[in-house]
Amino acid sequence: MTIDLEALYIDLHRHPELSFQETRTAGIAAQHLRDLGLDVEEGVGITGVVGLLANGEGPTVWLRADMDALPVEEQTGLPYASTATGVDPSGTTVPVMHACGHDMHVTAMIGAVEQLVATRDEWSGTVVVLIQPAEEYGAGARAMLDAGILVRYPKPDVVLGQHVTPLPAGIIGVRSGTQMAASDGLTVTLHGRGGHGSRPHTTIDPVVMAAATVMRLQTITSREVNPQEVAVVTVGSIHAGLKNNIIPTEAKLELSLRYPNDEMRDKVLASVERIVRAEAAASGAEREPEIRTDHTLPPTINDVDATARVTAALQRALGEQSVIDPGMFTGSEDVSWFARDSGAPLVFWFWGGFDPVRFAEAIAGGTADADVPTNHSPFYAPEIHPTIEVGVTAMTTAAREFLA
Ligand code: ZN
Ligand code: ZN
Numbered sequence: 008m009t010i011d012l013e014a015l016y017i018d019l020h021r022h023p024e025l026s027f028q029e030t031r032t033a034g035i036a037a038q039h040l041r042d043l044g045l046d047v048e049e050g051v052g053i054t055g056v057v058g059l060l061a062n063g064e065g066p067t068v069w070l071r072a073d074m075d076a077l078p079v080e081e082q083t084g085l086p087y088a089s090t091a092t093g094v095d096p097s098g099t100t101v102p103v104m105h106a107c108g109h110d111m112h113v114t115a116m117i118g119a120v121e122q123l124v125a126t127r128d129e130w131s132g133t134v135v136v137l138i139q140p141a142e143e144y145g146a147g148a149r150a151m152l153d154a155g156i157l158v159r160y161p162k163p164d165v166v167l168g169q170h171v172t173p174l175p176a177g178i179i180g181v182r183s184g185t186q187m188a189a190s191d192g193l194t195v196t197l198h199g200r201g202g203h204g205s206r207p208h209t210t211i212d213p214v215v216m217a218a219a220t221v222m223r224l225q226t227i228t229s230r231e232v233n234p235q236e237v238a239v240v241t242v243g244s245i246h247a248g249l250k251n252n253i254i255p256t257e258a259k260l261e262l263s264l265r266y267p268n269d270e271m272r273d274k275v276l277a278s279v280e281r282i283v284r285a286e287a288a289a290s291g292a293e294r295e296p297e298i299r300t301d302h303t304l305p306p307t308i309n310d311v312d313a314t315a316r317v318t319a320a321l322q323r324a325l326g327e328q329s330v331i332d333p334g335m336f337t338g339s340e341d342v343s344w345f346a347r348d349s350g351a352p353l354v355f356w357f358w359g360g361f362d363p364v365r366f367a368e369a370i371a372g373g374t375a376d377a378d379v380p381t382n383h384s385p386f387y388a389p390e391i392h393p394t395i396e397v398g399v400t401a402m403t404t405a406a407r408e409f410l411a
Contacts, residue, residue, distance in 0.1 A: 010118065010121055012117065012395050012399070015035070020089060021087050021091070023076030023077075027075070028075075028093060029054045032110075045059055045136065046058070052156075059133070060127075060136070061133050063131035065130070066133075067132060067163050068167060069135045070135070070167050071137040071148075074113050077104060077107055079104040080385055081102070083385070089104045106383050107142075108389055111171045111398060115402055116402060118403075120136055122399060123410075135156075135161065139151060146302070149344055165353075167317075167409075169357070170356075170357050171359075171389050172381075173380065174357060174360075175359045175366040176362065176393055177325070178359040179321050181318055181321070182335070186336065186355055187306065188307075188335065188338065190302075190303070190304045192303075193298055194260070194301055195262065195298050195299075196296060197257060197296045198213065198256065201256035202254050204254055207254060212290070213254075213290075214247050214248060215290065216258065217245055220286040224262070227240050238267075239265035245259070283296050305343050309353060320404050320408040321404055324401075325397065356401065359397075361390065365378070
């Protein structure tokens with residue numbers, strides 16, 4: 008019996024679940040893995056699933072797919088669009104959508120395991136399948152590792168993962184070295200002195216302090232970072248005040264910082280701290296601002312030798328033209344914790360899910376930024392075909408490259 012992967016994908020797409028709440032998704036994935044004959048453990052790192060396929064002597068490969076969705080209201084207009092809601096950690100009811108394509112990751116993984124099981128006479132070794140929760144929090148990989156999977160399962164000789172993107176369907180993007188940026192999420196609290204909006208001279212206005220800080224932070228990437236290098240400083244959230252005639256006592260900024268390596272990270276973090284403290288001082292703040300790190304993700308670095316093997320194998324399987332170097336992505340991932348903790352090489356690649364014809368038109372017309380929705384957009388949804396098939400082939404091919 009073959010698994011109907013299209014039906015599986017549509018079902019997962021219709022029923023997205025927020026990070027660390029992926030119980031339905033995990034249950035479905037676990038059942039498929041069990042039906043395929045794997046030893047399955049559920050509830051690993053809250054909602055994670057581990058499947059073990061032991062097939063004789065040989066190397067061990069860890070195959071990872073993440074499964075969480077996002078608090079986004081789907082606007083794709085697809086017949087199988089999500090209308091789901093969920094409750095976020097603050098207790099707020101929010102719309103939920105697979106806006107990052109993790110439903111496709113789970114589908115392709117189940118398809119790849121089906122292929123590996125069907126061809127088990129042709130290879131030997133051990134496959135450990137990781138269905139990971141909460142990638143969007145940057146916390147799920149850590150949670151699975153903290154649940155002891157490195158102790159309880161065979162250690163990997165290689166860690167493999169893939170992410171669907173708005174490249175044309177059929178195209179694989181993989182690069183040696185830094186594939187994705189490191190990132191930090193910071194919360195900055197600026198302290199002022201509150202008072203009446205009609206008497207600003209008696210206050211220290213944290214709104215003006217915050218505005219100046221946001222603008223000055225933008226000079227890090229434009230004035231301090233070498234133009235030939237990459238860094239991102241985004242202030243994605245700014246909150247202060249409740250009413251027009253009250254000068255509040257504090258302002259909060261939430262920052263997302265991205266960089267390709269530790270040297271740039273040290274430089275940007277030092278610049279952020281210097282600017283935040285200096286702008287507070289310039290405003291005459293009576294209390295030092297607070298800078299808190301909410302999460303930190305390492306860069307996703309692909310091992311040179313293992314990536315060369317995967318690239319060659321994917322070129323043989325999908326055609327030489329189908330495998331490109333997409334450059335470094337400024338997005339971040341938590342997949343590399345599996346490789347970092349185990350000391351194994353990592354290969355993490357992207358695969359396209361966008362209609363190739365519309366992609367070519369958008370590039371030719373110079374409208375790609377507007378017409379090709381990116382991951383996390385309410386309009387983002389990969390084409391079902393051939394995205395599923397290419398994802399299955401890519402994961403199966405990469406795994407077989409390392410299995411004896
Ligand atoms: Zn995402
Ligand atoms: Zn993602």
